[in-house]
Amino acid sequence: MTSRAEYCVLACADAWRDNGEVLASPMGTVPAIGARLAKRTFSPDLLLTDGEALLVGLDGRAEGWLPYRQHLAMVTGGRRHVMMGASQLDRFGNQNISCIGDWQRPARQLLGVRGAPVNTLNNPTSYWVPKHSRRVFVEKVDMVCGVGYDSAAAAGPSATRYHRIPRVVSDLGVFDFATPDHTMRLVSLHPGVTAEEVQDATGFPLARADEVPCTREPTAEELRLIREVIDPQGLRDREVPA
Amino acid sequence: MTDKTMTPEDVVARLRSGMTLGIGGWGSRRKPMALVRALLRSDVTDLTVVSYGGPDVGLLAAAGKIRRLVTAFVTLDSIPLEPHFRAARQEGSFELSEVDEAMFMWGLQAAANRLPFLPVRAGLGSDVMRVNPELKTVTSPYEDGETFVAMPALRMDAALAHVNRADRLGNGQYLGPDPYFDDLFCEAADSAYVSCEELVADFGTAAPQSLLIKRHAVTGVVATPHGAHFTSCVPDYDRDEAFQKLYATTPWPEFAARFLHGDEKSYQSAVQTWHEESA
Numbered sequence: 001m002t003s004r005a006e007y008c009v010l011a012c013a014d015a016w017r018d019n020g021e022v023l024a025s026p027m028g029t030v031p032a033i034g035a036r037l038a039k040r041t042f043s044p045d046l047l048l049t050d051g052e053a054l055l056v057g058l059d060g061r062a063e064g065w066l067p068y069r070q071h072l073a074m075v076t077g078g079r080r081h082v083m084m085g086a087s088q089l090d091r092f093g094n095q096n097i098s099c100i101g102d103w104q105r106p107a108r109q110l111l112g113v114r115g116a117p118v119n120t121l122n123n124p125t126s127y128w129v130p131k132h133s134r135r136v137f138v139e140k141v142d143m144v145c146g147v148g149y150d151s152a153a154a155a156g157p158s159a160t161r162y163h164r165i166p167r168v169v170s171d172l173g174v175f176d177f178a179t180p181d182h183t184m185r186l187v188s189l190h191p192g193v194t195a196e197e198v199q200d201a202t203g204f205p206l207a208r209a210d211e212v213p214c215t216r217e218p219t220a221e222e223l224r225l226i227r228e229v230i231d232p233q234g235l236r237d238r239e240v241p242a
Numbered sequence: 243m244t245d246k247t248m249t250p251e252d253v254v255a256r257l258r259s260g261m262t263l264g265i266g267g268w269g270s271r272r273k274p275m276a277l278v279r280a281l282l283r284s285d286v287t288d289l290t291v292v293s294y295g296g297p298d299v300g301l302l303a304a305a306g307k308i309r310r311l312v313t314a315f316v317t318l319d320s321i322p323l324e325p326h327f328r329a330a331r332q333e334g335s336f337e338l339s340e341v342d343e344a345m346f347m348w349g350l351q352a353a354a355n356r357l358p359f360l361p362v363r364a365g366l367g368s369d370v371m372r373v374n375p376e377l378k379t380v381t382s383p384y385e386d387g388e389t390f391v392a393m394p395a396l397r398m399d400a401a402l403a404h405v406n407r408a409d410r411l412g413n414g415q416y417l418g419p420d421p422y423f424d425d426l427f428c429e430a431a432d433s434a435y436v437s438c439e440e441l442v443a444d445f446g447t448a449a450p451q452s453l454l455i456k457r458h459a460v461t462g463v464v465a466t467p468h469g470a471h472f473t474s475c476v477p478d479y480d481r482d483e484a485f486q487k488l489y490a491t492t493p494w495p496e497f498a499a500r501f502l503h504g505d506e507k508s509y510q511s512a513v514q515t516w517h518e519e520s521a
Contacts, residue, residue, distance in 0.1 A: 053419035067420040068268060072344045076363065098340065099331070103373050109331035111322060112295075112315035118344035118364035147367040155367035158388040162363075 002223065004171060005030060005240035007190040007215045008130075009226055011169040013038040014216075015126045016046055016081060022123075023047040023055075023066075023074055025082040029239040031128045031169075035083075036230045037222060075115065078162055080123040083169075084116065088141040089127055091183045091204040093165040095120075095146030103143055116145035121152070124164045130239045132170035137202040149182035171240045172198045174215055179207045188215040245410045248462045250280035250506060253435045256462070257286045257400055260309075264396070264431050265293040266403030266424035267473065270319045270481055272416075273298045274404035274437050276469035276506050281307070283505070292396055294346065294423070296473060297489065300326035303335065304494045310337040312396065314346050320483055321490050341370055341393070349396035350423055353430035361390035401431035404470045405455060406478055407445070408438035412460030413453060415445055418476040421454045433461040439478045441465045468510055484520065485513060 012034025016024050024035040024046045039046040039058060047064070049071075050056045055064030066074065074080050087110055088096040095116060101107030119125050125146060129136050144151055152159040167187070168175040174188045186198060186208040195212050199205070218226070226236070254277075257263065267273035278298045287307045293299055295316030302308050304326035316327040330336060341349070348360040361380050366389070371377055380392040403424040405414040414436045416424070428434035436455055441463070445453060469475075472482035472489065489497060501512050 065419075068343075068422060069347065072347055075344065098369075103340075103369070105334040106331055109323075109328040111317055112313060113340055113342055113368065113370055114315045115343040117342040117366075117368040117370055118362070120368075121363050121366060143373075144367070144369040151367040156389060158363060158390060159366040161388075163367075 002191075002218055003237065003242055004190055004192070005236035005242070006218060006223065006226055008169060008171060008240050009034045009037060009236055010218050010222065011174045011188070011190070011215050012083060012128060015083060015167050015169065016043050019043055019046065019081050021045040021047070021079070023049070023080040025049070025080055027082070027084050028128050028130065029235050030130065031083040033226060033231050033236055037225055040225055040230070041222060072115070072118065075118055076122045078123050081126065081166070082119050082123060083126045083128050084119065084146060086127050086129055086136060086146070088138045089129065089136055089168065090138055090141050090148060092148035092150040093146070093168070093177055093182075093184065094141045094144045094148030094151055095127060096141035096143045098143040098145050100142055113143070113145040117147065120147040120163060120165070121159055122162050124166050126166050127168045129168065129170040132172040132198065132201045134201060134203040137204065139204045149177055172201065175206070183207055186212055188213050190215045243411055246412045246457075246460060246463045247410050247441065248464055250277055250437070250464055250466065253277055253402070253462055253464060254280045254284045254286060256433065257281065257284070259286050259288045261399040262290040262292060262397070264398040264401035264427045265291065265298045266401065266422060266427045267296060267298070267470070268294045268420070268422045269315070269317045270296040270473045270486065271420075272404055272418065272422060272470050272475050273473040274402040274469065275471055275473060276466035277402045277404070277435060277437050277464065278302065279502065279506060279509055282502055292398055294343070295324065295327065297324065297486070300324045303327050303330040304498075306335070308336040310339060312339040312341070312346075314341055314343040318486055318490060320481065321486065325490050326494060340373055341365070342368070345370070345391065345393045346396070347423060348393045350426040350430050352393065352395035353397040354426050357395060359392040359394050362393050363390055365391040365393075396430060398427070398431040399433070401427040401434040402437070403427055403434065403455065404437045404466070404475065406439050406475065407442050408436055408455075408463050409442055409444065410463060412436065412455070412457035412463050413445070414438065414455030414460070415448060415452050416454045417452060417478070425454050425456070425459070428455050428459040434459055435462040435464065436460050437464040437466040437469045439467055439469065439475060466506065469506075471510070471513065485516070488516070
């Protein structure tokens with residue numbers, strides 16, 4: 001029986017399918033397992049880091065040097081697909097990790113904008129939300145850090161030129177923005193989740209087809225890789241409990 | 243040639259209230275903590291701090307020394323949210339100029355290159371533009387005609403950085419995997435003070451690319467063994483995670499009273515005592 005965490009790993013891994021020779025930058029445990037799964041199976045050309053300043057192969061051996069200054073240059077060069085987290089995410093894909101409430105004097109100060117503005121305007125940016133709720137999926141974010149489709153369009157062609165949000169993965173399903181007005185769409189449901197459940201946990205109306213498919217099943221080899229090779233300690237279950 | 247060695251107290255004696263002060267390192271990594279601790283013991287205040295923020299910002303915020311902070315984030319890395327930065331922001335204790343990580347880098351580059359700004363494709367469409375209304379855009383004079391953010395130079399009165407090795411002339415060597423932006427901080431500041439784990443007579447057969455900071459950009463050199471504690475300074479030492487956790491969970495007056503009442507030597511010995519007690 002495939003666990004919810006394992007469907008999430010698969011959905012994250014599929015974000016890097018057919019990406020070619022780019023850096024996969026996963027933020028979070030499940031995306032990190034997903035990136036490794038993608039590289040071990042259908043996207044062998046992906047580059048990975050050790051989380052510090054080295055590019056490493058699957059065996060952990062260094063194949064390149066990527067200190068922060070070069071990492072930021074790789075972002076602007078576009079040869080990278082990042083999967084970031086989100087404290088808030090809205091229907092157009094605007095993301096907030098900076099603060100909750102009024103920026104002048106926030107109710108809850110979080111990390112700051114970090115690299116979300118440069119990421120979203122320069123390389124494909126997907127999102128991972130381990131606990132889907134109305135607190136995260138909001139009508140409007142308090143501070144636009146990661147730029148959504150409406151904000152990019154309003155800012156003009158320099159903002160939209162390389163802007164792309166390929167997908168959002170949560171513990172309930174997979175989402176994208178492939179709608180005429182670039183609002184968030186429910187693409188697939190992890191088995192055991194209903195579309196109503198997802199809508200109830202979302203603070204804005206989701207676009208969706210009448211029949212929403214399930215997130216795909218893993219192959220036997222993918223399951224073996226997740227369980228025995230990439231995450232034998234089961235760290236995925238800590239981020240997405242069964 | 244000039245021997246630039248000095249003490250942390252000498253460094254702080256050259257700083258003035260109201261200055262714009264850059265601090266090297268990144269998050270909770272290779273921060274010039276001994277120099278920050280010396281600053282905490284001084285009367286210098288009302289600072290504009292420019293930093294990829296970690297506990298340097300947390301300590302200065304808790305001590306009420308920041309008037310304005312220029313940053314993209316403040317974090318302890320293994321502990322995502324910096325408690326004192328958080329509290330200060332939620333109390334409205336200082337002004338914030340919040341910019342993106344890459345905007346920050348190009349601001350340092352502009353300052354080091356004596357340019358008023360550099361164009362960046364970052365910030366457009368984000369609320370960085372809303373919360374920094376002074377930021378302007380620039381249009382490419384070439385055929386593309388694209389519009390970019392004109393990231394202003396982050397010029398500083400003084401900068402502090404910490405490296406693994408330095409000589410008495412001010413040349414600094416990093417031995418870890420990442421230089422962060424310490425060379426740029428030094429070049430973007432009118433004066434720069436570099437602390438080090440160890441003063442060396444020469445760099446022997448070191449890989450030349452590890453010689454990050456050049457003496458022409460350095461005003462003072464300070465030998466501060468364990469001077470980045472409790473942030474990491476690999477390969478000399480990793481982050482002191484247990485102590486960082488203590489820092490993050492202890493009320494500020496209690497932490498300051500136990501660890502910050504004396505000089506650097508008494509700080510290091512208080513840390514050692516705490517480790518022995520908790521072993």
